[in-house]
Amino acid sequence: MTDNDTQDTTDASTAEPDGGAVAGRRQSQESTDYLTSEVNLLQPSTPFMRDHLRVIWTGFVVWAVIVFGPVTATAVAPGVMTTTMPIIGFPLHYFLVAIGAPGGALILAFWYARKRDALDEKYGIDHGTDGGVSE
Amino acid sequence: MTDVFSVAGSAVAQSGLLPEGLNVSFKALPAVMVTAMLLLFLVIGYVFKVADTEGMWVAGRSIGNVENGMAIGANWMSAASYLGMAALIATSGFYGLSFVVGWSTGYFILLIFMAAQMRRFGKYTAPDFVGDRFNSDTARAIAAVTTFLIGFVYAIGQARGMGLVGLYIFGDIGLPGLSGYQSMVVLMMAITVGYLTLSGMLGATKNMAVQYVILILAFLSAVYVVGFVNGYSTVLPQIEYGAMFSQLASEFSEPFVNGGFYLWIATAFSLVVGTCGLPHVLVRFYTVENERTARWSTVWGLGFILLLYLGSPALAAFGTDLYAENIGPVYGDPGMTTAAGDVIVVLAAQLSNLPTWFVGLVAAGGIAAAIATVAGLFIAGSSAISHDIYANIINEDATQRQQVLVGRLSIVALGVITTLAALDPAAPIAALVSYAFSLAGAVLFPMFFLGLWWENTNRQGALAGMTTGLTIWAIPMINEVLPAYGFFSGATNANGVLSAAIAQWVPAIGSALVAVPIVFAVTIAVSLVTSEPDMETKKMVRQCHSPEPMRKQQSAEDAVSSDD
Numbered sequence: 001m002t003d004n005d006t007q008d009t010t011d012a013s014t015a016e017p018d019g020g021a022v023a024g025r026r027q028s029q030e031s032t033d034y035l036t037s038e039v040n041l042l043q044p045s046t047p048f049m050r051d052h053l054r055v056i057w058t059g060f061v062v063w064a065v066i067v068f069g070p071v072t073a074t075a076v077a078p079g080v081m082t083t084t085m086p087i088i089g090f091p092l093h094y095f096l097v098a099i100g101a102p103g104g105a106l107i108l109a110f111w112y113a114r115k116r117d118a119l120d121e122k123y124g125i126d127h128g129t130d131g132g133v134s135e
Numbered sequence: 136m137t138d139v140f141s142v143a144g145s146a147v148a149q150s151g152l153l154p155e156g157l158n159v160s161f162k163a164l165p166a167v168m169v170t171a172m173l174l175l176f177l178v179i180g181y182v183f184k185v186a187d188t189e190g191m192w193v194a195g196r197s198i199g200n201v202e203n204g205m206a207i208g209a210n211w212m213s214a215a216s217y218l219g220m221a222a223l224i225a226t227s228g229f230y231g232l233s234f235v236v237g238w239s240t241g242y243f244i245l246l247i248f249m250a251a252q253m254r255r256f257g258k259y260t261a262p263d264f265v266g267d268r269f270n271s272d273t274a275r276a277i278a279a280v281t282t283f284l285i286g287f288v289y290a291i292g293q294a295r296g297m298g299l300v301g302l303y304i305f306g307d308i309g310l311p312g313l314s315g316y317q318s319m320v321v322l323m324m325a326i327t328v329g330y331l332t333l334s335g336m337l338g339a340t341k342n343m344a345v346q347y348v349i350l351i352l353a354f355l356s357a358v359y360v361v362g363f364v365n366g367y368s369t370v371l372p373q374i375e376y377g378a379m380f381s382q383l384a385s386e387f388s389e390p391f392v393n394g395g396f397y398l399w400i401a402t403a404f405s406l407v408v409g410t411c412g413l414p415h416v417l418v419r420f421y422t423v424e425n426e427r428t429a430r431w432s433t434v435w436g437l438g439f440i441l442l443l444y445l446g447s448p449a450l451a452a453f454g455t456d457l458y459a460e461n462i463g464p465v466y467g468d469p470g471m472t473t474a475a476g477d478v479i480v481v482l483a484a485q486l487s488n489l490p491t492w493f494v495g496l497v498a499a500g501g502i503a504a505a506i507a508t509v510a511g512l513f514i515a516g517s518s519a520i521s522h523d524i525y526a527n528i529i530n531e532d533a534t535q536r537q538q539v540l541v542g543r544l545s546i547v548a549l550g551v552i553t554t555l556a557a558l559d560p561a562a563p564i565a566a567l568v569s570y571a572f573s574l575a576g577a578v579l580f581p582m583f584f585l586g587l588w589w590e591n592t593n594r595q596g597a598l599a600g601m602t603t604g605l606t607i608w609a610i611p612m613i614n615e616v617l618p619a620y621g622f623f624s625g626a627t628n629a630n631g632v633l634s635a636a637i638a639q640w641v642p643a644i645g646s647a648l649v650a651v652p653i654v655f656a657v658t659i660a661v662s663l664v665t666s667e668p669d670m671e672t673k674k675m676v677r678q679c680h681s682p683e684p685m686r687k688q689q690s691a692e693d694a695v696s697s698d699d
Binding site for chain 1: 229232233235236239240242243244246247248251373374375377378379380381388389390391396399400403407427430431433434437438441444445448587588589590673674676677678679680681682683684695
């Protein structure tokens with residue numbers, strides 16, 4: 001079960017904290033071998049992973065706030081959170097939970113998919129129609 | 136909350152009848168509409184019938200953005216969404232919103248952490264992922280059994296929904312020895328199983344797009360028409376129902392009266408991680424052309440889902456108001472029964488004095504929703520048996536013909552046991568379904584998540600984690616759900632549960648809140664103290680995250696081995 005010969009040198013070099021400095025990103029992209037770079041949610045090892053994870057974590061934090069924020073606020077400060085909103089008549093907590101959270105998740109999802117497409121473009125990736133490559 | 140569910144559940148099980156206000160009888164026009172709809176599903180299933188496993192399990196990986204988005208929507212929105220969600224919002228007020236939140240926002244987590252990576256992994260089933268990622272047939276078998284169990288628990292709620300709605304439309308068809316509700320459950324499940332065994336995933340996917348259109352049109356017409364004829368709303372009922380809060384009973388919106396803060400968070404959390412762990416949801420990413428489609432179809436799917444989820448509280452508000460006006464107080468004793476709650480979508484149309492055909496249309500939407508989800512669940516459950524257990528473990532030389540046959544037989548088996556359990560269900564639709572979510576969240580989600588995002592997760596860690604998850608899920612099920620089916624009835628306390636403390640902190644409906652962190656910790660700890668997985672496996676994980684495009688029929692495993 002040990003893998004003595006597998007942790008090759010590329011791994012070490014690309015895993016440097018600033019291994020993919022901004023200027024060299026495109027060049028390093030061409031030479032990056034993704035199969036030799038460790039996958040670790042907390043320590044991205046390639047420039048692409050770093051960029052991707054930045055988007056993912058940003059989205060995740062915003063998500064956590066819109067999903068669990070309003071209900072927690074309601075538990076902490078019920079008086080403020082249940083005030084009736086002007087014009088539409090909702091109690092604030094009800095509106096934020098029933099419409100704010102699901103609607104916010106949809107907007108975030110759209111935002112993420114756009115960001116991820118932009119990353120594809122930045123790294124010169126084309127998915128085409130049949131998955132991009134016809135070898 | 137727990138005892139609300141179990142007490143109400145046993146009341147329904149005994150009466151088995153629809154509430155007053157919905158008259159149970161044969162209704163010609165709605166019956167014709169529903170029959171035509173069921174025939175349409177059968178025809179589509181027949182036209183897209185399959186004979187090979189690729190078509191049976193992943194629709195030939197041919198599905199595009201919007202179509203898959205619709206299939207995600209239909210596959211997702213079951214009787215629990217169509218009927219059960221409005222029911223929960225009507226009967227449990229603010230607590231019911233945890234279902235709206237959990238069932239919709241979970242798709243974002245699925246999108247950022249799993250959709251594209253799963254597509255790149257590119258096998259056939261969710262247990263496939265577990266088995267191949269952790270190189271273990273035991274892990275594969277546990278995942279397959281869990282998948283089967285999820286399909287079973289989840290489908291009970293759907294069968295109940297179909298039975299209640301079918302009873303309203305067709306009346307008591309009177310199968311010998313069965314009540315009207317039970318006869319209808321048997322009939323509806325027979326039809327569903329019939330078309331599924333015929334069509335497999337390709338037909339099911341084509342059908343799901345059609346089913347989505349039917350269910351969303353039916354639901355939105357209910358929201359708009361009920362709101363309009365009663366003068367509640369005009370162009371945007373999803374917002375306009377806000378004005379009704381002053382006239383609704385305070386239980387409808389006051390926070391934490393029907394379930395405390397902890398239960399709210401536990402429920403929402405379980406539904407989120409359950410969403411990310413449900414095999415029939417994940418398999419939708421295997422059916423698409425490429426990873427970009429996997430991403431965008433998730434966005435489309437969430438949008439399609441919200442069309443219903445934003446309208447559900449509005450319809451619950453309309454229904455509650457109509458019920459209070461025409462039948463009696465919604466809250467307190469006796470209040471609205473759960474059976475009335477479970478059909479409140481149909482009830483709202485009925486109480487607005489709308490024509491019978493319209494009420495029938497709304498009811499038909501509920502049946503379409505239930506059938507689409509049962510289709511997804513049974514395909515996932517039967518592929519777990521046929522592909523993961525039979526073809527991968529029992530008979531490795533199985534021909535395609537044998538696999539498809541075993542697949543069809545397991546669909547029938549699932550249909551039979553689900554029907555039997557649904558004859559006398561122990562809880563309302565949405566509660567039944569959420570047990571399946573807790574299971575998926577506790578057992579499968581950590582495996583998918585860690586398997587994809589931490590390459591050092593190994594076989595021992597996965598096995599330990601899954602066993603832990605199953606155990607933690609089983610505790611509240613034994614504690615509070617089995618007593619509702621009559622087990623351990625001598626040992627239960629006044630609330631009908633074995634231990635009130637467990638029921639409070641590890642509720643069956645939200646046990647994943649406790650289970651997920653523990654399973655993560657166990658999996659990580661065991662993986663750290665045992666040897667790392669081999670390089671081949673690590674490369675497979677890396678391939679799932681590489682931005683480089685892959686071919687349509689290629690899996691991460693192929694990509695890695697061709698690279699060597």
